[in-house]
Amino acid sequence: MQIEIKGMASGHSLFLSYLEHEKKLLLLDWLRDKKIPIASSCDGKGVCKKCGIQNGWLTCELTLEIFLQRQPDGVIEISYL
Ligand code: FES
Numbered sequence: 001m002q003i004e005i006k007g008m009a010s011g012h013s014l015f016l017s018y019l020e021h022e023k024k025l026l027l028l029d030w031l032r033d034k035k036i037p038i039a040s041s042c043d044g045k046g047v048c049k050k051c052g053i054q055n056g057w058l059t060c061e062l063t064l065e066i067f068l069q070r071q072p073d074g075v076i077e078i079s080y081l
Helices: 020-024 027-033 064-070
Strands: 002-007 013-017 075-078
Touching: 020 064, 027 064
Parallel strands: 002 075
Antiparallel strands: 002 013
């Protein structure tokens, strides 16, 4: 099971694997665990909006599981990467 991290600024993609139990993690925490430099100045309180990805989704408000329900192809688009 893989997630594609697509950097919209660089045009580069990175592919990361996830384990079933990791689907319960917030996407923000999972990305940080994988050393993806996701922006945040409110530390996941849903205020700064810097952790946003495509469709205006906030990674601090989605688990990996909910993200995959919304985006079954597992592609995360990050504008500043
Ligand atoms: S980390 Fe600030 S809104 Fe998500």
